[in-house]
Amino acid sequence: MSGLNEPYIPAHETPLELTLRVVLVGIVLGVLMTAANAYLGLYAGMTVSASIPAAVMSMIILRTMFKDVSILENNAVQTMASAGESLAAGVIFTVPALLVMNIWTSIQWMETLVIATLGGLLGTMFTIALRRLFIVEEALPYPEGVACREVLVAGEEGGDGALAILYALSIGGIYGLMVKGFEVTHHTVEGAVSFMSTRLYAGMDLSVALLSVGYIVGIRIASFIFFGGVLGFGLLVPMYGLIYGWPDTTSLVKGFYVIWETQVRYVGVGAMVVGGIYTLWSMRKTIITGLSKAFVKSEEGATELLRTEQDLPMNRVFMVCGALVVLTFFFYWWATESFILAMAGALFLAFVAFFFAAVAGYIAGVVGSSNSPVSGMTIATLLFTVGLVYIVGDVFLGMAKQDLMYATLLIAAIVASSAAIAGDVMQDLKTGHMLGATPKRQQVAEIIGVLTGAVVIGPVLSLLHNAFRISQTACQLNPLPDDPDCTNALFAPQAELIGAIVQGAFGGDLNIQMVLLGAALAVALIRLQMPVMSVAIGIYLPLGLSVPIMTGGIISHILLRSAHLRVDGVLREHPSEQAIEAAKEVESRGVLIGAGFIAGESIMGVLIAVLIVAKKDLPEIFGITTMNNPMSLLFFAWFIGVFIWLATRALPKGGSLAGDTVMIVADGFRRMIDSLALKKR
Numbered sequence: 001m002s003g004l005n006e007p008y009i010p011a012h013e014t015p016l017e018l019t020l021r022v023v024l025v026g027i028v029l030g031v032l033m034t035a036a037n038a039y040l041g042l043y044a045g046m047t048v049s050a051s052i053p054a055a056v057m058s059m060i061i062l063r064t065m066f067k068d069v070s071i072l073e074n075n076a077v078q079t080m081a082s083a084g085e086s087l088a089a090g091v092i093f094t095v096p097a098l099l100v101m102n103i104w105t106s107i108q109w110m111e112t113l114v115i116a117t118l119g120g121l122l123g124t125m126f127t128i129a130l131r132r133l134f135i136v137e138e139a140l141p142y143p144e145g146v147a148c149r150e151v152l153v154a155g156e157e158g159g160d161g162a163l164a165i166l167y168a169l170s171i172g173g174i175y176g177l178m179v180k181g182f183e184v185t186h187h188t189v190e191g192a193v194s195f196m197s198t199r200l201y202a203g204m205d206l207s208v209a210l211l212s213v214g215y216i217v218g219i220r221i222a223s224f225i226f227f228g229g230v231l232g233f234g235l236l237v238p239m240y241g242l243i244y245g246w247p248d249t250t251s252l253v254k255g256f257y258v259i260w261e262t263q264v265r266y267v268g269v270g271a272m273v274v275g276g277i278y279t280l281w282s283m284r285k286t287i288i289t290g291l292s293k294a295f296v297k298s299e300e301g302a303t304e305l306l307r308t309e310q311d312l313p314m315n316r317v318f319m320v321c322g323a324l325v326v327l328t329f330f331f332y333w334w335a336t337e338s339f340i341l342a343m344a345g346a347l348f349l350a351f352v353a354f355f356f357a358a359v360a361g362y363i364a365g366v367v368g369s370s371n372s373p374v375s376g377m378t379i380a381t382l383l384f385t386v387g388l389v390y391i392v393g394d395v396f397l398g399m400a401k402q403d404l405m406y407a408t409l410l411i412a413a414i415v416a417s418s419a420a421i422a423g424d425v426m427q428d429l430k431t432g433h434m435l436g437a438t439p440k441r442q443q444v445a446e447i448i449g450v451l452t453g454a455v456v457i458g459p460v461l462s463l464l465h466n467a468f469r470i471s472q473t474a475c476q477l478n479p480l481p482d483d484p485d486c487t488n489a490l491f492a493p494q495a496e497l498i499g500a501i502v503q504g505a506f507g508g509d510l511n512i513q514m515v516l517l518g519a520a521l522a523v524a525l526i527r528l529q530m531p532v533m534s535v536a537i538g539i540y541l542p543l544g545l546s547v548p549i550m551t552g553g554i555i556s557h558i559l560l561r562s563a564h565l566r567v568d569g570v571l572r573e574h575p576s577e578q579a580i581e582a583a584k585e586v587e588s589r590g591v592l593i594g595a596g597f598i599a600g601e602s603i604m605g606v607l608i609a610v611l612i613v614a615k616k617d618l619p620e621i622f623g624i625t626t627m628n629n630p631m632s633l634l635f636f637a638w639f640i641g642v643f644i645w646l647a648t649r650a651l652p653k654g655g656s657l658a659g660d661t662v663m664i665v666a667d668g669f670r671r672m673i674d675s676l677a678l679k680k681r
Helices: 019-046 050-065 069-096 110-137 141-157 161-181 209-244 253-281 282-295 314-336 337-367 374-396 402-435 438-465 472-477 491-503 514-525 532-538 543-568 577-613 616-620 629-650 659-681
Strands: 188-195 198-205
Touching: 019 209, 019 438, 019 577, 050 069, 050 141, 050 161, 050 209, 069 110, 069 141, 069 374, 069 402, 069 438, 069 629, 110 141, 110 314, 110 337, 110 402, 110 438, 141 374, 141 402, 161 209, 161 543, 188 629, 198 209, 198 253, 198 543, 198 629, 209 253, 209 532, 209 543, 209 577, 209 629, 253 374, 253 491, 253 514, 253 532, 314 374, 314 402, 337 374, 337 402, 374 402, 374 491, 374 659, 402 438, 402 491, 438 577, 472 491, 514 532, 532 659, 543 629, 543 659, 577 629
Parallel strands: none
Antiparallel strands: 188 198
C-alpha cells in the first residue's frame, strides 16, 4: 500500500467525478445494495459493508459501457451504493420492531421513508462537519476505507480482483436461485435425538452468504458466535427441557425451537443489553477523545483551499442540521399527537444523534465499520429513550402504553439510522481523501446515496414481509396462508430484541428471569475478557446459523496460516513480514470472493421474494423435488469447495492445502495443550 500519504490524483488535476452516468449507476447499485443488505440483516442479524463490492461492480459497469472512466467516478459510485446499504442496517434494526410489538401489521412506507431520510441525513451532515478533524488532522486509519482505495487503484491499474468478484457474484446468485428459488436442496439440515432423559440437537443452515460472513469476520469472532449458539442450543435448551419438561410437539427439533423462542433467546436479550452498555463503557476514553476533538474548531488558514480540501460550506451544513431537527419535531408531533413529547424527543435527538454519529465515526476510524458497535449504541440509545418517554409521556402526560412504545421506537429508529450511516460516511470520505477526490462532490454523492436508500428501504421491507414475514413473532401474530408454521420467516434478531426490550420496559411480558440470567452471563463473559456481544448474538440466533459462520472462520484461519507456512517453511508464533504480506493477499482475495457470494445470494433472495409475492412457484412450475439431507449437504459442500478453490489462487506456490491443513490442526492442538499446561502450573 505504497503512496497512501499523497492523493492518487493530485489536487491540481481535475478528472471527471460526479457526472450524470455516475449518478445513474450509483442509484441503480444503491438500490441493489440496500435491498441485499436489508435481506441479509433480517435473515442473519448481521450486515456486511458493501463498499468493496460496490467499488468493483461500479468498475465493471462503467468500464464496460464507457472508455473514458476516471477512478474518481468509480469512487463516487461506490460512495452512493455503500451509503444505501449502511442506512439499511440502521433501519432494519429498529423499524421491524413495530411489527414485533404488533403496532404495525405491515410496513408503512411513508413513516419508514421519513425515519430513514431524517436519520440518514442527520448522520451524514454531522460526519461531514467532522471530516477534516478525523481524517485530515487526526489521520485516523479507517481500515475499510484504505482497503476500498486499494481495490479502486488495482482496478485502475489492471488486476484480477474485478474478475474474481464477478465470478463470486455469479456463483452466489446461482446458489441462491437453486436453494431458495428452485428449492433443489433444503436450506437447513437439522435433527435431534433423545439422550439420557434430555435431547441433543445438531443443525446447519446451508448458506454461502453466512459462510462468507464467517470468512470476513475471521475465526475469533466466528468462534465466539458459534460458542454462543452451542451455549444456547447445546446447553441451556437441554437443561431447561430436563428440569421443566419438553413441550408436546410434532418433532424433537420443534421442541428445541419452542424452548429457545419462549425462554432461551431472552438470555441473549439480557446478554446483549449488558454487552452493549459495557462496549460503550469500555470505549469511553475513545469516545471522550473523539467528542472533545469534535467541539474544537480547526484553524482555517487564510490561503485558498486546494480542490482536495473543499467541503460543503459548514454554515449550510449546520443550517441543514437545524432544519432536520425541526422537521423531526413536526414528524414526532404528527405521529404521537403530543406537542410536549415531540419537543422533548426532537431536543433529545439533536444531542444524542450527534453524540452517536461522532462516536460511530471515530470508532470506525480506529477499528473499522464492521467492528463498530452499532447494535450496542442502538440498545444504549433505546434505554435512554425509554427513560425520556416514560418520564415525559407516562409520568407527566399519562399517555397510553401503545403510544409510549410507538414514540420510543420512532425516536430510537432515527438515532440508530444516524449512527449506522456515520461510520460508512467516514470510511468513504477516507477513501476519497487518499484518492484525491473533491470532498464536497463526494459529500453530494453521499447525500444522493442516502436518499436513494431511504426511498428503497420501505418497499424492500414490505416485499420481504409479504413474502416471508419479518421475524418469527410478527409471523405468529399474522402468519402467511402458505406458511402457517412460520418456517420461512426471517429472524430479524435485533428487531426482536428491541421489541422485547420496549414491551418489557412498559409492562409487557418480558421474560425477566431469563433476561437477568443473560445479564449475569454477560458479566461472567466480561470477567473472562470474552467479546460478550458476539456470544450474545450466538445465543440469540439458532445454532444452525452459527455453523456456516464458524465454517467460514475456520477456512479463513487455515488459508491465512497456510500462507505463513508456505513462506516461512514452519508455523511460527510471530510470522515474518513476508509471511504476513502473503496472508494479507489471501485474506483480500477471500474477502472479495465472500463479498461477491453475499451480494449474489442476498440479491437473489430479494428477486425470489418478488416471485413469491407475484405467486410464481418455481418448483411447481418446473416440477422440481427437493433432495434429501445428505445430498443437500453434498451440494453445499461443493460450493464450499469452489469458495476455497477461488481463495487459494492467492496462496504462494508450493505445498498442498491438505498437507498444510494437517500441520495447522496439529499446531493448534499443540498450542492448546501448552496453554493448558501453563495454566496448571
